[in-house]
Amino acid sequence: MSDSDFGLDAIARWPAPTVEDYLRARREAEQAPPVVTALPMPDFVRGGIVRYRCLLDCGWFHDENPSAERAGPLLLPVDFTTEDLSAAITSAAEVRSKAYAMRVEQAIAAHFEEAHPGR
Numbered sequence: 126m127s128d129s130d131f132g133l134d135a136i137a138r139w140p141a142p143t144v145e146d147y148l149r150a151r152r153e154a155e156q157a158p159p160v161v162t163a164l165p166m167p168d169f170v171r172g173g174i175v176r177y178r179c180l181l182d183c184g185w186f187h188d189e190n191p192s193a194e195r196a197g198p199l200l201l202p203v204d205f206t207t208e209d210l211s212a213a214i215t216s217a218a219e220v221r222s223k224a225y226a227m228r229v230e231q232a233i234a235a236h237f238e239e240a241h242p243g244r
């Protein structure tokens with residue numbers, strides 16, 4: 126086996142993104158429009174925890190810790206450009222945001238089904 130079997134020679138030819146490229150891509154991802162969901166307004170409690178309380182004030186809550194969430198791998202074409210990098214970061218952020226919203230919505234729905242059936 127040679128290096129080319131693994132595409133290492135191709136990797137060596139990739140244009141290395143600069144720090145400025147990453148920072149610009151991150152800024153663009155942060156400025157992307159937020160995903161619109163029907164999530165209730167959370168409380169922000171100690172330790173970076175985002176707490177969603179039951180809308181019927183029964184004492185139940187669902188906690189999320191966004192800072193503990195790991196970013197997944199970015200999918201990039203072999204000859205990626207800084208635009209591809211930016212798009213991949215934005216796309217990954219949208220996927221995480223949708224997964225977060227879905228997790229919270231499912232937790233709330235499961236709670237209502239169990240504690241407040243028919244509401």
Ligand SMILES: [Zn+2]
Binds near residue numbers: 181183184185236241
């Ligand atoms: Zn409740």
